[in-house]
Amino acid sequence: MEKVIAGKTIAVNDEGYMTDLSQWSPEIANELAKEASIELSPRHFEVLEFLQNQYKNEVPLTIRRVGASGVVDIKEFYALFPAGPLKMSSKIAGIPKPASCI
Amino acid sequence: MSEYNGEIKKMMIILSKATLDSVYAAFVLANGARMEGIESEMFFTFFGLEALHKEKMEDLHVATVGNPAMHMPTMLGGLPGMEALATHMMKKEMDKLDLPGVKEFIEILSASGVKIWACRLAMDMFHYKKEDLADELDGVLTVGDFYQRAKGIGTHMLFI
Numbered sequence: 001m002e003k004v005i006a007g008k009t010i011a012v013n014d015e016g017y018m019t020d021l022s023q024w025s026p027e028i029a030n031e032l033a034k035e036a037s038i039e040l041s042p043r044h045f046e047v048l049e050f051l052q053n054q055y056k057n058e059v060p061l062t063i064r065r066v067g068a069s070g071v072v073d074i075k076e077f078y079a080l081f082p083a084g085p086l087k088m089s090s091k092i093a094g095i096p097k098p099a100s101c102i
Numbered sequence: 103m104s105e106y107n108g109e110i111k112k113m114m115i116i117l118s119k120a121t122l123d124s125v126y127a128a129f130v131l132a133n134g135a136r137m138e139g140i141e142s143e144m145f146f147t148f149f150g151l152e153a154l155h156k157e158k159m160e161d162l163h164v165a166t167v168g169n170p171a172m173h174m175p176t177m178l179g180g181l182p183g184m185e186a187l188a189t190h191m192m193k194k195e196m197d198k199l200d201l202p203g204v205k206e207f208i209e210i211l212s213a214s215g216v217k218i219w220a221c222r223l224a225m226d227m228f229h230y231k232k233e234d235l236a237d238e239l240d241g242v243l244t245v246g247d248f249y250q251r252a253k254g255i256g257t258h259m260l261f262i
Contacts (some may be wrong), residue, residue, distance in 0.1 A: 063133070063210065064202055064206075083139030084137055101262065
């Protein structure tokens, strides 16, 4: 599936998650965040960068690992991405939807 | 009239047991709700209070007697050390899945916005004081108080 966002065409799956991280850019992130009613701050981008690195290193994401990362604690993670932090942040970071139950 | 599409808005989870499997089921459900952006509150009652008790929370066990899913004859399950062995094996598996221990799990739940309530009646029955329970405790409620908090469209209640 394809989607035009921030003047670019990106590949997404049926849930709107990007399927090619190399197409990601901060501008695209801003637009994806707007769809989730979030205005991205520099703090958001620090978290997105961490998530992308975890994905590149093939580390499965859990709330616990994000909380223990030293980048953001769990409370702030929820404050930054209120309606489901792990899924929402992954979507904006351009990485696949996490399959974790915790 | 507004249309309600059946969306879950809030989970009210009552934990009445302190076997390790029950406690983790309740914790994963409460945490999983928050991960979906769903509000979530927990009410610890009767033996469920042990999961909140500072001195007992890290020493919860799997039940080997009266638990047919253990596939173990009841007589065997009652032998000394069997429960500890089964618990040890289950904890090892949980470690592999990156599941936190009970204390850390309660910290995660609280940081995630899960409200943690203890049952007034059960507190009186076991002679527990607030100080005996995890610092993350949000308060001690009567069952009526808990029901009042469940108000609103899309609230679901679970008893474990």
